[in-house]
Amino acid sequence: xxxxxxxxxxxxxxxxxxxxxxxxxxxxFFFQEWIMNNIFLSMSxxxxxxxxxxxxxxxxxxxxxxxxFQSQEMSGQFSYALMTSIMGGIVLSFPFIFYQIWAFVxxxxxxxxxxxxxxxxxxxxxxxxxxxLFGYFLVxxxxxxxxxxxxxxxxxxxxxxxxxxMSTILSTVFxxxxxxxxxxxxxxxxxxxxxxxxxxxxxxxxxxxxxxxVAAVITPPDVISQILVSIPILLLYEIGILVAARVYKRRLKxxxxx
Numbered sequence: 001x002x003x004x005x006x007x008x009x010x011x012x013x014x015x016x017x018x019x020x021x022x023x024x025x026x027x028x029f030f031f032q033e034w035i036m037n038n039i040f041l042s043m044s045x046x047x048x049x050x051x052x053x054x055x056x057x058x059x060x061x062x063x064x065x066x067x068x069f070q071s072q073e074m075s076g077q078f079s080y081a082l083m084t085s086i087m088g089g090i091v092l093s094f095p096f097i098f099y100q101i102w103a104f105v106x107x108x109x110x111x112x113x114x115x116x117x118x119x120x121x122x123x124x125x126x127x128x129x130x131x132x133l134f135g136y137f138l139v140x141x142x143x144x145x146x147x148x149x150x151x152x153x154x155x156x157x158x159x160x161x162x163x164x165x166m167s168t169i170l171s172t173v174f175x176x177x178x179x180x181x182x183x184x185x186x187x188x189x190x191x192x193x194x195x196x197x198x199x200x201x202x203x204x205x206x207x208x209x210x211x212x213x214v215a216a217v218i219t220p221p222d223v224i225s226q227i228l229v230s231i232p233i234l235l236l237y238e239i240g241i242l243v244a245a246r247v248y249k250r251r252l253k254x255x256x257x258x
Contacts, residue, residue: 013100020096025089032081035088040169041069043144050141054228067148067158069165080166087170091132091177095125112254120184127180134232135176140169142229179233186240190247197245200237207237 028035042048046062055061071077090097099121106114147168148158189195215229 010104013104017093017097017100020093021086021089023089024092025085028088028092029081029085032085035084036081040084040166043141043169044069044148048141050137051145058228062145063149065145065148066151067144067160069160069162071162073163076162080162084166084170087174091174094128094177095121098124098128124181124184127184128177131177131180132173134180135173138228139176140172143168143172180236182236183239183243186244187247190244191251193251195244197241197248200241200244204237204241208234211237 044065044067045051046064051062073079102121106117109117144165148160151158186195186200190197211230211233212226215226215233
């Protein structure tokens with residue numbers, strides 16, 4: 001294919017991605033009230049499923065979160081209904097989006113690279129949705145509970161804008177989804193020779209400290225909450241090391257045979 005043909009193919013794949021996002025976002029927009037009340041605002045209630053499970057199984061019970069919400073701009077609620085719909089469209093359409101990107105990149109790969117990346121759309125989608133669930137049911141609720149209940153003075157009341165509240169939740173959940181792609185990133189960087197398993201092992205202690213600091217910041221000041229957030233992230237790092245080690249061994253074998 002010529003350069004212009006590649007551009008034309010890329011354009012149509014981007015068009016397909018945009019159409020998929022718009023379709024899903026439009027459907028979500030018609031259910032905005034239910035979505036806002038039951039998916040997002042419910043996190044500020046101590047009866048939220050994550051808080052109930054933590055109380056029942058780990059004896060970490062959340063008290064009532066003293067927080068109220070407001071919209072200070074004329075178009076504030078509409079703007080966030082629109083943004084929430086678009087973000088939901090991106091998340092729910094992620095497998096299709098990644099497939100379109102991969103379908104554009106795959107023809108330029110060598111046969112060995114294609115075989116090594118077999119099933120990548122499935123695994124990337126699974127990891128992404130696991131990260132979304134992790135962010136929604138654990139990280140985001142703990143952020144809401146901590147910042148909603150924190151008061152520097154009893155004379156200051158927490159009245160969050162819908163902009164601040166939704167930005168925190170959406171960014172936390174979405175970035176958690178991307179964080180769970182760490183094993184895939186390790187695979188790609190190891191395949192390109194950018195990182196090695198020894199490099200990841202060398203900086204393991206630094207990664208553990210960084211994860212513990214992040215967990216301490218976003219969770220309530222109790223050990224159990226910090227462990228619940230830290231363990232999955234550290235497991236992902238260890239999986240990334242195993243993936244990088246496997247790729248590194250395969251590269252050495254190919255170089256030896258070559």
